[in-house]
Amino acid sequence: MAGRLALVPELGEWDNRDPAQSPPRNFYRDLIRNVGVARRRCNRQPVHTGSTYSSYSTASGASNPYFYQLNSSSCSSRSRSGAIADFGAHGHELTKIARRMVSEGYAQRMVNLALGGGPDCARLETWFMELDVHWVLQLHEEHGLRPDLQDKSAASHQELIERWIRALTVIAVSIVELVLIVTIDEMLAVARFGKASMSKMLVFVGAIIPALEADMIGTLVDMYVWVSSASYRFTPLPISREAQTILDEIGRSLSREVIGLREAISSATEAARTFIEDEGSNWAIEIQRGRGEVHECTRLMVDFIRYLVKAEGSMRNTAQSHDTAYLRGLIDDYVHYLKDLLLRKSELCLDPSLRYLFLLNNFYLVTNQFEPFPGGHWGLTPECKKFMDSYLDVSWGHVLSHVQKKVFVDSSLDVSCGSVLFGIPRKGLRGSGRHRKKTTSLAKFNSAFHKMYRAQKFCKVPFPRLRDALRESITEKVISVYGYYLEKHPDLEKHISSDRVISAPSYWYFMKKHRELENLISSSPDVLKEMLAELFER
Numbered sequence: 001m002a003g004r005l006a007l008v009p010e011l012g013e014w015d016n017r018d019p020a021q022s023p024p025r026n027f028y029r030d031l032i033r034n035v036g037v038a039r040r041r042c043n044r045q046p047v048h049t050g051s052t053y054s055s056y057s058t059a060s061g062a063s064n065p066y067f068y069q070l071n072s073s074s075c076s077s078r079s080r081s082g083a084i085a086d087f088g089a090h091g092h093e094l095t096k097i098a099r100r101m102v103s104e105g106y107a108q109r110m111v112n113l114a115l116g117g118g119p120d121c122a123r124l125e126t127w128f129m130e131l132d133v134h135w136v137l138q139l140h141e142e143h144g145l146r147p148d149l150q151d152k153s154a155a156s157h158q159e160l161i162e163r164w165i166r167a168l169t170v171i172a173v174s175i176v177e178l179v180l181i182v183t184i185d186e187m188l189a190v191a192r193f194g195k196a197s198m199s200k201m202l203v204f205v206g207a208i209i210p211a212l213e214a215d216m217i218g219t220l221v222d223m224y225v226w227v228s229s230a231s232y233r234f235t236p237l238p239i240s241r242e243a244q245t246i247l248d249e250i251g252r253s254l255s256r257e258v259i260g261l262r263e264a265i266s267s268a269t270e271a272a273r274t275f276i277e278d279e280g281s282n283w284a285i286e287i288q289r290g291r292g293e294v295h296e297c298t299r300l301m302v303d304f305i306r307y308l309v310k311a312e313g314s315m316r317n318t319a320q321s322h323d324t325a326y327l328r329g330l331i332d333d334y335v336h337y338l339k340d341l342l343l344r345k346s347e348l349c350l351d352p353s354l355r356y357l358f359l360l361n362n363f364y365l366v367t368n369q370f371e372p373f374p375g376g377h378w379g380l381t382p383e384c385k386k387f388m389d390s391y392l393d394v395s396w397g398h399v400l401s402h403v404q405k406k407v408f409v410d411s412s413l414d415v416s417c418g419s420v421l422f423g424i425p426r427k428g429l430r431g432s433g434r435h436r437k438k439t440t441s442l443a444k445f446n447s448a449f450h451k452m453y454r455a456q457k458f459c460k461v462p463f464p465r466l467r468d469a470l471r472e473s474i475t476e477k478v479i480s481v482y483g484y485y486l487e488k489h490p491d492l493e494k495h496i497s498s499d500r501v502i503s504a505p506s507y508w509y510f511m512k513k514h515r516e517l518e519n520l521i522s523s524s525p526d527v528l529k530e531m532l533a534e535l536f537e538r
Contacts, residue, residue, distance in 0.1 A: 028101055029132045035093045037165045037226065087225055087314035094166060098173035102181070106130075107174045111186075111193045124197060131167035135160075139203045157211060161219060164204050165226045171197050172230040179239055179247070187239050191246035198250050205257050209264050217268045218307060221327075224261040225311050228323075231255050262326060276341065284348035291537075292357035293460030294365055295345075298338065302369055305334050309370070335370050339363065339383075356391035357459055360384055364466050378465055388473060396478055399452050402445040403485040442492060445482070446522040453531055461536040475532045483525045496524050500531070 101107045114123040128134045175194035179187050205223065212219060234251030237244060276297060286295060312327040342362050349355040367381045380388065461467040486492060500523055523531075 026130065028097060028106065029130050031097050031100075032094070032132055032166050032170060033163075035090050035097075035166055037087075037090050037094075037162055037169075037222070087229070087311060088317055091169060091226075091229060091314075094169040095173050098170045099177055101170070101174050102177045107178050108182070111178070111190055114193050114196070115189060124200060127197065128167070128200070131170060132163045133167040133201070136164065136167075136200055136204055139200075139207050157208065158219065161208065161223065164201070164208075165222065168201055168230055169226060171201065172233045175250075176233050176237070176247075179243055180237060184240050187243035188246070191239075191243040195246050195250055198253060202253055202257055205260065217265060217272060218304060220261055220265045220268060221308065221311060224258065224265065225315060225327075227254055227261060228258050229315065231258060232323075265330070273337065283345040284350070287346065287349045287354060287358050288351070290358075291459045292354050292361055293462060294361050295342075295358075298342065298362045298365060301334065301338050302365055305331055305338075306369060308334070331370070335366060338366060342366075353391060353395040353456070354459070356387050356394060357461070360387040360391060360466070360470075361461060361463070363387060364463060368463075380466075380469070388470060391470075392473060392477055395452060395456065396474055399445065399448040400478065400481045402441050402448060404481050439492070439495060442495060442522050449478075449522075449528065453535070456535055458537055459535075467536050471533060471535055474535065475529055478532065479525050479529055482528065486525070496522055498524050498527065500527055 098107075110127040113126060116123065124137060125134060128137055171194065175190060175197070179190045179194070182190055205227070209216075209220070231251055231254035234247050234254065237247065239247075283295075308327055308331045312324045312331060315327065316324045342359060346355045346359050349358065364380070364384050367384060371381060461470055486496065
């Protein structure tokens with residue numbers, strides 16, 4: 001402690017120093033302002049299908065107001081730095097500034113100034129000006145935000161919250177650092193100064209929450225993380241009993257605000273879910289219009305859950321903040337709700353093929369983000385495998401029914417029942433004994449194949465690995481059964497073309513014009529394999 005004391009001026013020593021040695025006015029304020037601490041609210045951008053995963057607006061053109069988009073291209077350079085706050089790094093920067101304020105004597109000077117007497121607001125004004133939160137001194141618990149602050153835009157409220165978070169962190173660090181290096185006689189004054197500062201700061205929490213707009217959940221999480229981190233700093237210290245008692249009171253005050261922010265987050269979550277459920281009438285239209293792609297609600301909620309994961313990880317890795325059970329529970333709750341929502345809303349889609357493709361795409365995004373395979377390996381979760389099998393059955397199973405003896409398995413389209421399997425019979429495929437019947441089956445297969453190919457070609461599978469895996473599964477199912485059928489019926493070889501054969505009803509019109517091709521009914525397995533490789537848009 002003696003080594004640290006040598007670096008720190010005594011209380012009031014700044015008053016006797018050369019003014020040139022004092023930091024210029026607003027010096028620390030400018031340093032503090034350069035630290036990004038919260039997720040910024042960015043302007044929503046038009047949807048681009050070439051992104052990592054595409055999205056679409058609701059039928060009414062409105063977006064979910066509770067989960068705003070994180071899109072760095074729409075933010076200013078300053079906003080981008082805090083698009084997803086790195087709590088650990090930014091907390092470290094603020095800690096460095098607070099420690100500098102202590103080591104350079106500024107914090108002691110503010111304590112000394114406060115000892116001069118007078119109203120609390122007047123004694124704290126210089127301190128809060130340098131912290132960039134002088135307006136906090138004008139707040140009152142019973143009145144909330146002043147009208148001029150309450151009427152500000154959401155972006156302005158976000159700016160106030162960022163300034164408040166930075167100041168809260170600097171105050172917490174500087175008080176704890178300062179009380180450890182002053183004399184025993186001075187500890188009580190530092191503790192009282194800290195309590196007066198925190199009392200004024202915490203009025204803001206209750207004042208700002210009612211003024212926040214619908215997209216308040218992320219903002220509340222920002223505040224929760226930083227207030228929680230500040231509360232953990234006020235643990236027992238090797239200081240006087242009187243000073244420790246006051247610091248304990250500060251810690252309890254912060255803990256009460258943490259509980260209040262949790263309650264506010266819960267209320268905002270319920271409001272968000274109510275909005276999503278009320279918008280349910282649009283889901284069937286959106287799934288059909290989106291051709292199975294990732295729903296906008298999924299994308300926005302995944303962005304928000306990713307933010308929660310980052311916040312939880314940063315809190316876990318920060319020495320002052322190791323209780324992350326609440327955020328972990330919040331993450332699990334959001335993931336579970338999103339999965340349940342997707343299952344329920346997918347039932348509104350009357351096209352079973354599109355329904356399972358929609359579930360596969362959306363669940364893949366969720367599980368790939370929050371349920372990754374160990375060691376960074378790629379794979380499909382059991383849920384995604386189930387949706388893929390169900391998609392294959394309800395879409396391509398009908399196509400294959402014309403050239404195979406199906407294995408009948410009772411099932412329904414309910415996700416919980418699994419999928420209907422289709423495969424190759426052990427003892428081969430028996431024909432009717434008539435060439436015409438075999439050629440008719442081949443023609444029906446070709447017609448059904450082209451119909452399904454046209455229906456599925458422009459469906460959306462935006463994830464490269466999933467798209468490749470789905471194409472491979474379709475190709476394996478279709479080509480294996482089709483090839484097996486041709487192998488068992490070699491007399492059909494003369495009806496197989498090495499080019500693409502037009503399907504019915506265009507097929508019969510085409511044959512009338514080109515009589516020399518009238519014996520061609522279907523394409524070779526290699527041709528169909530090339531066609532299947534063209535399925536799905538990014």
